[in-house]
Amino acid sequence: MTPPARRSTGATPGRSEAVLSRLQLLVTRKLDGLLQGDYAGLLPGPGSEAGESREYRPGDDVRRMDWPVTARTTTPHVRRTVADRELETWLAVDLSASLDFGTGQWLKREVVIAAVAALAHLTVRGGNRIGAVVGTGGAPSAPRRWGRTPDAVPVVRRLPARSGRKEAQGLVRAVAGIEIGPGRADLGALVDVLNRPPRRRGVAVVISDFLAPPEQWGRPIRKLRVRHDVLAIEVVDPRELDLPDVGVLPVVDPETGELHEVQTADPRLRRRYAEAAAAQRAAIARELRAAGAAHLRLRTDTDWLLDMVRFVAAQRHARTRGTTR
Template sequence: MTATPDRLLRRLEWQVVRRLDGRLQGAYRTAFRGAGVDFADLREYEPSDDVRHIDWNVTARLDEPYVRQYTEDRELTAWLVLDRSASMRLGAGKDAFGTELAVCLGRLFARGGNRVGAILYDNGFQRVVPARTGRTHILRLAHELIREPATDGRTTDLAGMLRLAATTARRRGLVFVLSDFIGDIDWEPALSQLGQRHEVVVLRLVHPLELDLPDLGLILVEDAETGEQLLVDTNDPLFRQRLSDEVAAREEALTAAMRRAGVTHHRVATDQDLVQTLVDLVRFSHRRRA
């Protein structure tokens, strides 16, 4: 990516952020309560509530579990956790799309006076941008995002990325995880742990060709993570059926793992319009909150 951070931010502000004005109909609504310190009310306990919020005196008196609610902090801390692994960078354009999506999210939250931080992860190489607010801070974030990431040739350690996010984001907040989640599904416990403290929104970036490979004849495909190459005939009906079955099984396994981890999961294709993607995110948060 050759654009400077300032040009990238100004282009996205003009092409995306300005187009969002009047379409979002309110800010992104978080699902959690009780982030403040001022007591507001009591209500009956629900299975999804944090047991630490149970008011034991009221519970003993009424013989029904009740939880304490607090006035929610107005300031929100949002973290952008970005997978910078080889599968995100090579050929499919997911890294470029994820960069623009992250900058737009950062600008939208910072414009509302919220703090935004970022974690850029590529196995042994990590960069953490501390949470700050303001346009100048988003310029710094854009600068970090357009830097060429390092690589060590290993497959993506997604569990390590999520554990780093959990130890970095100390204050309860909103965490966006931008990744293609290509690799072994060994990250579910780390994602579940991250979701116990924060509201986690997974934005799984996919290229359309990863879901439906067209008939291109005889082609050489390469594993972006390991470099392994394989010659395949995309005209072979048996190969296409096997590939379609494996894609469907992987999609089902990923969706089930996200559901078990208790996080919000969106599959975002790299050919989607950024404006519509962000509008859909906000509308979904409103429906869930309602």
């Protein structure tokens, strides 16, 4: 449930172009200035080509254990791998109706597009390919009998993986131009699209607010992690974490349109809301951690680009020390 303030009805062409122009300037200036290097990816993975062995360090991926060397030396060793120079990155972008909301500087949808733009900028170099599958609430199904309102059927749109900066910019514009439909996308089914058919090892990024129950998307992400480095980008608005004391607040469910009035002057209600929100976010983080996915949280009221830069820097530092996370 979200306050109706700053909730839009869709992606208007004028606003989308203005947001994309602003994002392009931000991403190009800040990422190029802060993340220098010949090969700078968001998840600078170890690659898939076999390299030298070294002693095991706490945090190393046990799936890369070099058992022959370990047996000969009686000391645990892991096999280093050579970074792939041509990487394929796939994005699973959730554009449910709950993303069409924001009370901070940005709408949640705009933060999603911002993340897509930054990912495209970071991964398009060196002949890398980037593609996306985008899920929305979709169009109504066939009308039911007895005059009941038809359900909204989730829709998944696939944008093929291509290399080149021009193609990456086209992908960002295509995602930004998709209209958010009523209802919620099926996040589990959206992630499963990346599992079928099996692809060569690469990077998979899931961008969502993850408001669907974890049991719906946790298993598909664990399955995706078997073959790919997985990054989960969680988009959050501050009003989803706590309620302000503003008296009677109209609250609308963006996925159903159901409207309620909430008395926010009640401190017990605000406390229960904050506790429930904290428990929900903890469950999301716990499920992503169990799936082995890297977790990045972006907020609509903070500098999302700085958060991404810090995340990339932390990933690089962890890789330099030989750890996987």
